[in-house]
Structure formats: C-alpha cells, structure tokens
Amino acid sequence: MWKTSLAAAVVGLASTGHASAAECEEMQVEGQGYTVCTVDPARDDLRLFLKDPDNDSTLGSFASVDRMLARDGARLVFAMNAGMYHADRSPVGLYIEDGREHAPLVTRAGPGNFGLLPNGVFCIRDGRVDVIETLRFADDRPACRDASQSGPMLVIDGDLHPRFLRDSDSRYIRNGVGTSADGDRAWFVISDAPVNFHRFGRVFRDHLGAAQALYFDGNISRLHAPGLGRSDQGFPLGPMVGVAVDADAALD
Secondary structure, three states: OHHHHHHHHHHHHHHOOOOOOOEEEEEEEOOEEEEEEEEOOOOOEEEEEOEOOOOOOEOOOHHHHHHHHHOOOEEEEEEEEOOOEOOOOOEOOOEEEOOEEEEOOOOOOOOOOOOOOOOEEEEEEOOEEEEEEHHHHHHOOOOOOEEEEEOOEEEEOOEEOOOOOOOOOOOEOEEEEEEOOOOOOEEEEEEOOOEOHHHHHHHHHHHHOOOEEEEEEEOOOOEEEHHHOEEOOOOOOOOEEEEEEEOOOOOO
C-alpha cells in the first residue's frame, strides 16, 4: 500500500509540469515518516555549496548559503547536507564545486560508513544528475560540474548494498540521494526518525524506483525546505546540496 501511495505521489509531482522547483513532500513508507524532495536537473538550478567564493570561508549552514545567494538576487528553496566531512568541515572524499576540485577521489576501504565499500559519487552535470559507484567513476570519469563522494552506496543497479542487514539495530536519522536510470530525476530523502540502512535503502529501491542511491550521512542529517516551513538547525555542516531560485519567486 505504501509503495502504491508513494509512487502515485511521485508521478503526481512529475505530471504537474515545471511551475516550481524542488518539490518536497512528507510521506509515509512502511509506517515510517520521510521527507522526499524531487529535483529535475533540466529545470532546477541544483548546486553544491561548501565555501563562500568571496572570502573562501566555509559556509557551514543553510542560512549562510542563503546570505551568499542573496548577493546575486537568489535564495534556496531546498537544501540538505551532502557528504561526510572532517573536523575542519573539509570533505572526506571527492568534492567538486563549479568545476573546481577541492578534494580528491578516495578508492580504498576505510573506517566508518564512508569506507564501507562500495561507496559512490553524486555527480551533477548540465541537465543530468547521477549517483555512480566509486570504482566505476574512477574507470570512466564523467565531467561533473559539481560532485560529492560519500558512502556507503544504498542501491547499486537496483540491489541493496550487500552488507546491509534487515534487522540491524544501528538506527539513525539518515539522509541520502537516489537517481533515475536516465539521469533526469534526483530524489533527496531524509527520515523523520531513526532507521537502519536496510530500511532506508528500501525507500529508494522499492518505493522510488531509484536505479542508484547514495548515503549522505546520519545523526547530523538536516533539511532546508521552506515550502514545508522547515529549516533544521545544528552543528556546522560541510558540503551541502541545494536548489536556488530568483529571490522574488513565489514560495509554494
């Protein structure tokens, strides 16, 4: 039942045309609450944010991104944290913003969720967005305008990450991104309550039909969705992803 209702909601978003950017909806999946923000890269100004280009300072918050965008007459209509980062808020893995590489690709296994291979790269190109498993990315590297490496992968070619356990008791509020096979849709998802990896991955695989999906983070996961009256606060962030619009655009 939840699969049917969520699929209908997603189809509804796709069929409403291109009147507004980054549609965010609160949804129930298998009795658990999530917020799903659907982005069309051909329509929406989807970007990654880490540093203010005017002074090279780390932005660290949705409010800081909004203040930066305001200088150009723009504002955020959606944003979330978009990858793991060190204590100084520098990215753990590959990070590219507006064509500039700030941190290199990491292909080795390592500690923590990032090193739970396979991990992946979230890649934004003009009119297309993809989640790509890291070794595939290394072998045939696309020209990403923006990119953020994170891990683990949640869905790989329609299958859940092989290390996920259905009954795992490791539960956090989690967020991540999934992409369609043709690259014309991205789904950004955050859970309302703590969930394990298996359950979180099923949202992308079973209910959104994402061909690939990537975990961004847990516990510090946050969402900016002013159309829902929501802008989560907390510790300073590293990489963020968001959609910018003209500051005078109507708020849905």
